[in-house]
Amino acid sequence: MSASDGRWIAPAEEGLRGRVQVPGDKSVSHRVLIFAGLAEGRARVRGLLDSADVDSTRRCMEALGVDIVDEGDARLIHGAEGRLTEPDDVLDCGNSGTTMRLLCGLLAGQPFHAVLTGDASLRRRPMRRVTGPLSSLGARLDGRQGASLAPLSVRGTRALTGGEIETGVASAQVKSALLLAGLQGRSPLQIVEPGPSRDHSERMLAALGAQIRRLPQDDGSVRVELVPGRPLKLSDVDVPGDVSSAAFWLVAASIVPGSDLVLPGVGLNPTRTGLVDVLRAMGASIDIVDPGLSCGEPVGAIRVRSAPLRAIDLDGPDVVRLIDEIPVLAVAAAMARGVTTIRGAQELRHKESDRIASTVAMLRQMGATVDELPDGLRVHGRAGEPFPGGRVDSHGDHRIAMAAAVAALASSRGCRLRDPAAVTISYPSFFDTLEELRA
Ligand code: S3P
Numbered sequence: 001m002s003a004s005d006g007r008w009i010a011p012a013e014e015g016l017r018g019r020v021q022v023p024g025d026k027s028v029s030h031r032v033l034i035f036a037g038l039a040e041g042r043a044r045v046r047g048l049l050d051s052a053d054v055d056s057t058r059r060c061m062e063a064l065g066v067d068i069v070d071e072g073d074a075r076l077i078h079g080a081e082g083r084l085t086e087p088d089d090v091l092d093c094g095n096s097g098t099t100m101r102l103l104c105g106l107l108a109g110q111p112f113h114a115v116l117t118g119d120a121s122l123r124r125r126p127m128r129r130v131t132g133p134l135s136s137l138g139a140r141l142d143g144r145q146g147a148s149l150a151p152l153s154v155r156g157t158r159a160l161t162g163g164e165i166e167t168g169v170a171s172a173q174v175k176s177a178l179l180l181a182g183l184q185g186r187s188p189l190q191i192v193e194p195g196p197s198r199d200h201s202e203r204m205l206a207a208l209g210a211q212i213r214r215l216p217q218d219d220g221s222v223r224v225e226l227v228p229g230r231p232l233k234l235s236d237v238d239v240p241g242d243v244s245s246a247a248f249w250l251v252a253a254s255i256v257p258g259s260d261l262v263l264p265g266v267g268l269n270p271t272r273t274g275l276v277d278v279l280r281a282m283g284a285s286i287d288i289v290d291p292g293l294s295c296g297e298p299v300g301a302i303r304v305r306s307a308p309l310r311a312i313d314l315d316g317p318d319v320v321r322l323i324d325e326i327p328v329l330a331v332a333a334a335m336a337r338g339v340t341t342i343r344g345a346q347e348l349r350h351k352e353s354d355r356i357a358s359t360v361a362m363l364r365q366m367g368a369t370v371d372e373l374p375d376g377l378r379v380h381g382r383a384g385e386p387f388p389g390g391r392v393d394s395h396g397d398h399r400i401a402m403a404a405a406v407a408a409l410a411s412s413r414g415c416r417l418r419d420p421a422a423v424t425i426s427y428p429s430f431f432d433t434l435e436e437l438r439a
Contacts, residue, residue: 007420009408015258016437022246024049024239025267026426027200030098033057036066037106039079039208039232046074047239052424056094063087079234086112093118095425098173101130105177108139109184110156117151121352130177133165137181162187170195170320182226191224195317198271203296208232240267240299245427247275247325248402253304254284255335255410264301274321282309311338311381319345327359327403333379334368342376353397362400365392366407389413398425
């Protein structure tokens with residue numbers, strides 16, 4: 001890498017101040033577009049995330065015959081009522097695991113053939129977790145290594161069955177793929193997941209009129225029951241701000257002295273707010289004001305001010321509620337007092353990059369001390385001492401790029417970030433906002 005490679009991120013000398021309108025929730029945005037394939041009517045959608053991942057979903061849904069029209073900042077979506085058209089080319093899911101896994105479920109019930117592929121990262125990610133359970137509903141899917149890896153081929157059928165399925169992994173993508181197939185099936189479907197995963201699909205399907213129930217069990221598992229047959233009806237929605245994007249500002253403002261930020265309209269679905277709870281337990285100054293509801297999801301404004309942080313130990317279900325936030329949480333831990341241990345996070349090895357390895361590498365490149373564990377990491381806190389700074393590689397992973405930028409703000413020399421464009425996957429305006437917030 002030459003000296004001019006990548007993007008330079010300078011330390012934030014005076015703190016971060018102002019209001020941040022975070023972009024729309026990525027998980028909710030994918031679902032609005034995909035569920036429109038099965039729903040009737042039309043919806044004016046405001047706040048839909050405009051990013052590379054959601055664009056992948058939009059282009060796939062358009063290739064399947066769903067009509068989506070831009071109307072200023074809003075998107076007008078016409079439901080296809082379950083009558084999609086056979087795409088005349090391979091569907092490209094880009095970098096987006098949500099697109100590929102949810103489309104497997106949608107296409108499993110359509111009477112035609114389709115092929116799904118994606119970029120090199122997505123073609124390495126595990127797909128058996130969706131193709132396996134879907135085939136037990138009668139779906140016909142194939143792919144490399146026994147339907148484990150994309151490209152995947154789906155030969156849809158109108159003859160899907162229901163029944164009870166244990167997913168074996170707490171994954172909202174697996175659950176949502178099954179729900180999309182189940183909506184097109186001939187009999188009721190019961191899904192049992194070993195622990196709670198994000199429940200946007202259940203909320204949105206209930207709002208569209210589906211007969212669906214989510215039942216947390218005493219042993220920690222979650223049972224989701226769906227009875228197909230009711231029509232799904234679209235109505236206008238405001239997509240809440242993405243708490244996973246807010247996460248970068250929550251950590252940045254916490255660790256850069258003199259910061260004070262307000263983030264209005266952030267989605268506060270309890271299956272997603274693990275980072276808010278953990279940062280508070282670490283001593284962060286975070287207040288939630290103006291609570292409300294949007295798109296069936298709790299929302300609110302978050303105010304965050306800098307505060308000294310202390311270490312924490314995390315494992316098990318704690319981790320699922322903040323799985324996408326672990327890279328930036330590790331940055332917070334590195335600035336805290338004491339040693340933080342994060343375990344039970346082996347799922348991170350299967351994200352856009354191996355996020356245990358890439359988080360460890362990023363922190364070391366910034367000058368922090370961190371140990372890699374098979375299922376997590378141990379971070380040695382610096383008790384507020386700025387990171388020395390250095391050159392960091394995003395590994396083409398949006399969340400690693402933004403976590404590194406947050407670390408750079410709390411460093412003495414800043415960082416030169418290789419492949420900063422990865423942020424376009426979920427937060428295209430991230431660097432513009434970062435520069436605006438410097439006090
Ligand atoms: C997502 C679910 C999560 C998350 C991913 C988005 C979704 O993955 O990590 O970024 O939109 O359903 P899992 O399916 O592994 O829970």
